[in-house]
Amino acid sequence: MTTPSERAGRGRAARKRVPRSSHGRWIASSQRPDPVTVLERQAADRLPDLVPVRYGRMAASPFAFLRGAAAVMAADLAATRNTGLTVQLCGDAHLLNFGVYASPERTLLFDVNDFDETLPGPFEWDVKRLAASVAVAALQNGSPRPKAHRAALAAAESYRTTMRRLAGLGELAVWYERIDAGELTALVRPRERDRLNRTLAKARRRTSLQALDKLTVPDGDGGRRIAEDPPLLERVPDLDRVTLGKIFSDYRSSLSEERRALLDRYRFRDAARKVVGVGSVGTRCFVVLLEGRDETDPLILQIKEAVPSVLEAYLPPTAYPHQGRRVVCGQRLTQAASDIFLGWMTGPEQRHFYWRQLRDMKGSAEVETMTPSLLRDYARLCGRALARAHARSGDRVAIAAYLGSSDVFDRALADFSLAYASQNADDYAGLGAAIAAGMITAAPGV
Template sequence: MTTPSERAERGRAARKRVPRSSHGRWIPSSQRPDPLGVLERQSVDRVPELVPIRYGRMAVSPFAFLRGAAAVMAADLAAQRHTGLTVQLCGDAHLLNFGVYASPERALLFDVNDFDETLPGPFEWDVKRLAASIAVAALQNGTTKAKAHRAAQVSAEGYRTAMRRLAGLGELEVWYERISADDVSGLVRGASDRKRLESRLARARRRTSLQAFGKLTEKDETGRHIVEDPPLLERVTDVDRVTIGKIFSDYRSSLSEERRTLLDRFHYVDAARKVVGVGSVGTRCFILLLEGRDDGDPLFLQIKEAGPSVLEEYLTPSAFSHQGRRVVCGQRLTQAASDIFLGWMTGPEQRHFYWRQLRDMKGSAEVETMSPAVLRQYARLCGWALARAHARSGDRIAIAAYLGSSDVFDRGIADFALRYAGQNADDYAALSAGIAAGVVTAAPGV
């Protein structure tokens, strides 16, 4: 077993391979893949009629484009030298993939909350995607390049200082580390900003299966069912009981024994296909309405298709052959606490899926309305949360030693973020031009 000092030396040795200041470089390679080509390859296995919705949502803004272009950025990150300091990556650590949700104990936590692309890889890839998203959001909000650079630097600083603190803690202390809603409130300065935050937290606490039940269902002479909103929400009416039984059996086997017992107290009522997110549009996603003791005891579960991570082309393939299991195990390893109904199964056509609750006090920030000062505070919080997530799976002592006590790494990441924001703007312009020329079919406003 290596000692803490040996682990720290491993981190410092990585500086020779990849100096901290070198993270600031971004010059696209002459062999850089065409970003629209990357997106088109992703679309091949998606629901064809939903793909234009994806492009329509990505075309809304540079930040929306970045959200949907995880595969584009994965190729760009892979073209750079990396530290070799491996963690369980989120794989898509942009600003809106952080947020609040309920722990099994019903505490409101702040954490990374999207793991579709999770895979072991170099820690700095997540840090760079987070910082780039901050720079893109800041510039889109009308701030100066200097302030956008500062916000991105603050996120890296938050990551570095949190990782250095975690490096000094014991294993159980790190595992039990979490960021509560109270911690989030404590970071906000100013009465108006605090009031706005408290309003959003209160709204998140109301986002439960019971709230979804009231908004998404109705009861008529045939019984309770999900209300359709085509093409975003369409009922699945051709699923027979045999198929439902097999799906539930496969999913049930991925849960722990006590959670199987809980699930068995609910029965199937209705299902619908649902369009979600930006980058995920076109993948197969469904919601299931289940009923417990009576009509007033609902449970909504979301079933989302899981394909290979966008990172897998450039890193060691996942240890899990089932992509749904890859997502679930990555989430359980990374989050401070995870949804009790998180599980996986294989569906029709041997497609892989993972399950979770549709709404469990989930909430995210309104990035587009943030002032530069609030964005910096939020950037620091996200950096802190990302370090906590990485510390559970990676060598936090080696990473902390690599980062060091100075701001060299922070400034390098901020330089990269601002430069990559420019690249993202060019890629966004290419999508907009493709749509205008009729090369790309987009459905705006859906």
């Protein structure tokens, strides 16, 4: 087992291969794949009727485009030199993939909350994705480039200082590290606290019981069924008992014994296909309505298709051939606490899926309406959460030594973020041109 000083030496040695200042450069290669072509390749295995919805959502703004273009940025990051300092990457660490959710103890936590693209890889890829999203959001919100630079700098600085703090802690202390929602008030300016408190109050109301009122209607037999809202929410035709039994059996087997016992207390009521997010639109996603003690005791689970990570083409193969298990294990490794119903299964046509609660006091920030000061505070908070997540799976001592005590890395990431925001603006314009030319079809406003 290596000593802390040997681990730190490994981090400092990485500076020779990839100087910290080198992260500030972004120049697109002449071999860079066309972004629309990358998106079209992804669309090939998606539900054809939903692909225009995805393009319509991506065409809404530069930030929405960035959200849906994880595959584009993955190819760009893979074309740069990397440190070789590996962590369990989120894989899509933009601002809206952070948020609050309830721990099993019903405490509101702030953390990374999306793991569709998770895979082991160089830590800086996540930090660059985060910094770029900060710059894109800031510019879209009307901030001048110097303020966008400062916001991205805040995210990188927070990541670096948090990682250096965690490098000095013991293993259990790092594992138990978390960001309670109660801490958030102290992290934002007084004039923004009312807005924060409203966000947290809204998250606490987002439960299966609230979703029951919003997503279902009486079925005429004293129970509830999912209300259709095509194409965003469409009930699944009646499932035969054999198919339904296999689906639940496969999912149930991925849970721990005590959670199987809890799941067994619920009975199936209804299922529907649901459209979610931006980047995920077109993949198969469903919601399942379960009933516990009676119709006032619902559990609504989300079933999301797990396809290969956008990073998989550029990194060593995943340890988990089942893509649903890859997502679940990456999430459990990275988050401070995870959904008790998080599990996976293989569905029809041998497609991979993972399960989680649809709403468990989940809440995200309204990034596109943030003031410059609030965005900077939020970027700082996301940088802290990302460092905490990386410290659980990677060598935090080596990463902290690589980052160092100066702001060289921070400034490089902020420079990169502005350069990549310009690239994203060009790519966004390219999508708009492809839509206008009839090369692809978009369904805006859906």
